[in-house]
Amino acid sequence: MFVLSLLLVALLWELYKLLGPQDGGSLFGWKILPRGNDRAMPHVWDMLARYAEPERRGFDKPIIVVVLQGAWFTFRLALVGFAMGTVVGLGLAVLMARFKVIERGLLPYLVVSQTVPLIALAPLVVSWGGKLHIGGFEWPRWLSAAVLGAFLAFFPVAVATLRGLTSTPPASLELMDSYAASWRQTLFKVRFPAAVPSMIPGLRLAATASVIGVVVAEISTGLAGGVGRLIIEYAREATADPAKVYTAVFAAALLGLVMTGLVVLFDLVLMRNRPRENPA
């Protein structure tokens, strides 16, 4: 199914190149239609062929190796960001579920935090790199990128988990009450397991968000080594080598898919015993 839709997108792309205006189209004076020429929209096969060629003349490594190395670098950062975001999100959700006051006081700020543009925040967090020393620990530059990933990731986790933790069936809570169970026992034995189905979509969003956060952090701060840096580098060469930038863009997209795949795996493990109405 997925492969089929990919093919369909490729087909549409080529179709537009065939039929669309070569120099872009104007509608009521607005330039809205993209240019269909080879420079703006390279052929799909050109992009694929580009993977086999070296990054630049004189290099012997094909670009696919470079891009995959960059993707692997970004993937590790995104994973760290995802993990941090999940931990923070879960912690906040538990706090908000436990104390209504905290929910009322904190939730609006969490929402506001997500409206701060990442690009604006990135230089600030990155400036901690090399400057911040906590105990004997020196803040490495890559950690800043991971933190920005976490910054985007924690929110969906917190919101989805809070929703899950507070929508436990009242009868289940009454039952735990009748067992004289503590709040903690109820949290781990009932609230969390019952929240899993609502948490999964949040985790899925967080997984892709952490990739976006890290890639944007790389782009806006020029952190070397990752796929974000490759995207801006290659974009500068777009006039001479239009297919090149797409190799890195696809790698970033693949990254998001792999991260989501991790969550699906997670889902399968956690939900293995449950009845399934609509399999993912």
Added chain:
Amino acid sequence: MSAVEIRGLSKSFAAGRSDAVDALADVDLTIEPGEFVSLIGPSGCGKSTALRLIGNLLEPTAGEVLVNGKPARQARLDQDYGISFQQAGLFDWRSVAQNIELPLELKGWDKKARRARALEVLDLVNLPEFADHLPWQLSGGMQQRVAIARALAVHPPLLLMDEPFGALDEMTRERMQDELLRICGETSTTVVFVTHSIPEAVYLSTRVVVMSPRPGRIRTVVDVGLGSDRGVETREAVAFFEKVTEVREALRGIGAFEEAGAEVVDR
């Protein structure tokens, strides 16, 4: 010592506000060990509220509840009762045996003892081969049996049941009633049973408590006296129908069969 002793029990929801509801007003009731007492009445008569007050899932506005001679709160902390609801309320992520083990787990029993006890009560409810099944693989009646097994896991002297068979079909329901009577006989458990069904109340109980709504009060208590050995013959006996009629008349006396103007949510 009585199994349950209720004195001057009142419960108001949202007390002092304009939308206050007097769910229960000045109720006295004493239940002796080994008794099976049903609470019956129209919606809003406070029967479920009374059950939750006995279980200390709600705090009374006034009055006192003693379970096994202890204040209700202490009885709950000591897990002196087991409870089951209309919805079996089993946890999807736990196997049947693990569901039954939950109250024992919370009490700190070790794994082996828990498992052994779970198998014991599963035997009691006639589901020995379903220990490792998942709840959603079971029929409604079987799920309800597991819920009863779970309620019995801690050997409680008292069982509180809130319309446990309300969602079952008639045939399953009658079979479950017989099962419940057998289980109570074998374990000499005291039961407080909330129901909407007159024949169910009469068939199961030693006493049927008829309640009236707004505010919830006890109208009459019908002594059933059909003996302890009940079965198909009991359901078809004249004495049984006489008692059903007696309960029905008592309910008619409080206007339970007339359509209520404003329906109050039964809590």
